[in-house]
Amino acid sequence: MAVLSPSREAAGPPPEPGEPAKEPEGGRRPADWRFVAPGAALTVLAALMLGFVINLTVLGHIEHARAQQTGYAKLRSELAQGVAPIGRFDDQGKQVPAGDPVAVLHIKTIGLREVVFQGTTSGVLMSGPGHRRDTPMPGQPGTSIIMGRQWGYGSPFNHIDELKTGDNITVTTGQGQQQYKVTGVRRAGDPAPALPGTGQGRLILMTATGGLYTPHGVLRVDAELVSQVQPGPVAGGGLTSAEQPLNGDQAAWLPILLWLQGLLLAVVLITWAFRRWGRWQTWICGLPVLAAIVIALSGEATRLLPNLL
Template sequence: MAVISPPQPEAGPPPSHPSSPQGSQPAVPAQERKGPDPRFTVPGAALTLLAALLLGFAAHLTVLGHIEHARAQQTGYDRLRDELALGTAPVGPRDQQGRPVPNGAPVAVLHIPAIGLREVVFQGTSSEVLMSGPGHLRNTPLPGQPGTSTILGRQWGYGSPFNHLDQLRAGDPITVTTGQGQQHYTVTGTRRAGDQDPVALTAGQGRLTLVTATGGYYTPHGVLRVDARLVGQAQPAPAAGGAVPAAELPLAGDQSAWLPVLLWLQALLVATVAVSWAYRRWGRWQTWIAGLPVLTALVIALSGAATALLPNLM
């Protein structure tokens, strides 16, 4: 006996997804976006930081350095003018209280009309001091006193005060104002490496020697000296002489600047880590608005400390 099976329902269209249009296939969920690959992120951040440091270093030697020099000249002139009016300006290696005149203290005003130079001269000749202007070599007498007074100045960086020193010719006048009044000199000649030294001074005579670098843009490779003889009677001078640190000799860098360089570098690394953390937790624009001024200030401070390692006459 044949068994009759019940009729099967006809196949209809597949049921549609409740959240998709009629007849469309269900949407495939998108894969989660992966984070940045550290193999490229870390080197990229390091190169960006290095580029910022090099840019800040170049800016500090040029634009920012000239601004810093102009500010130091103005503040130094105001201080020296007050000391000249009060009669407390230095006239030797020690002040009126018998203490050594500190490095960076203004001691004179140098005026050379032939090259349009008027600069405040500071005590000391380290690279850091010469960022403010010309510096007086501490183991030589002050201008106007018997003996050879030596003043060092930069050729290109930080105001370029001695950039045109090679244009001076014999007979050009030089005036230096110190705590003992105006001292007048006349240029006698220029010297480079290998040239003959000037004749020795006799008792009571005075000489001024201006020293700067020779070479191209920010590439010193020698020393230029301009000698000038004192016109008139020399002023009384306290005992001078002694040795100066190697960092204050011509074309020397200040190795003591390594400590502030390392400290500023650590501060920059901490700030970089903080900005990176804030970028992930806070947001792009909020992080840059708050972090960029901090990073810029640290880069400028670090580059300024690093320039003290370079030759002081550059």
Template structure:
């Protein structure tokens, strides 16, 4: 009897048992989500994604800080400063010199005066100091000059474009316009005598114990690209108020309070907020791979936005104080 013919073995299936021969299939291309990428590549993608998140958050934070958010912050700080100054005026404890009612030096940002320029619609609380951080809240009084209403030249600086732009139209102030400043000694009234730019002649000294002057300072140039400094001089038309002895004379302030200077003391805050933002971005990149896209962004976007605004706000203090 003839044996039946041998039946050929079926071809080995993909992923068949060991011992079956067959052509090896080439590995498939890496998945779009990077699941088949080596650990080094995945770490590089996470770092790249985190860096892009940080860059986007900082850029958006800068745009918001110098526009909408900055104006809202200015309005809030003005309201708080106005309430504090009004209470001090009512109680007779408003500052009249370099020290407060408690005998201590006035802290930066402490409200010292209320500035009114009717022709421009300006009604602003003036803080003590002229650093970039102080001028985010409104105009600032240069600390090495007397307070308005006293003998000598009082100097007040304000921003031209950002954070409420209180001095945005200062260059349109006409000669003879009235400026009023309320301090702890009462209301002082000034009459504008001229507007000065770089190269213009300086006014005559206001020397003498019976004369007072006010100089308002802001920036000139295209928005956020200052080209110089604008000064408005005004002469005191009300009686000079007596001022307490000044322990520090003109010129003792640091570079951060000069016109068009930034505050280098903001670097530690910039570093810490940036570190926090980068760590949050790394966490978001990791969660994107583990938890999914929409769940990650719903949680990460608010956190990254707040940290981006914090970084931008701290970094803005490094920019010229009159922007």
């Protein structure tokens, strides 16, 4: 007569043919992948949405502040050396890269002091206001355009609609301090002022109109140059669609796809480690990796949103 081991006795008699096996006392039911896979997918999606919101609000403002510090340090050094850009091309004859600092914008009445970067794509405007590349630099003849965000990434132009006629605007460039006086604030449908005459300068500040993170139009602040007009190269050149007001940057799709692949690989590895290694060890090592990928992915995704948001 066969003697059952204690483990067999504890487990009870074997199930009858066709009868499902009973769960051992104190044991856990094996994971059903019909529910685990959709649950994991929803968890990852929720993490992505949360990361997107945090990036656009909290982390975006931190990123903007850091970009302003580094941009100011670089521009101050270039101003001291006399090599700050005064047009589309630098002192070496090369085109000024998008995202390079080119000016400092100061409006005392609304407490605004921002480094202005070259270009107006959504990615550039994460760092601060951007100078539209097809317009002259501030202080030079013609109409200079500076675009900035209304709410996201430091919300630098959130209060420019409060400017009044006669308010002063100072823009520091490689040609010194340029002084402007506000002549009016325009919204969609308002008539545009006459073009500046020969040898005259104008500045237009542009941002979005609308509620919190819901842009639906463009607001413009017009200002005329009251300081001496500075010489400069002829403005012009083409713009991409991503540099136009309220457009996103479609070039962000490639890094988004690459980060999605990285996220998928990380989820697979973490799932394998969870089953083979242990719960707490996996979370301690895997959570920072997932958080870093989600933040990077959500940062690229925000480039698809309107640049004046």
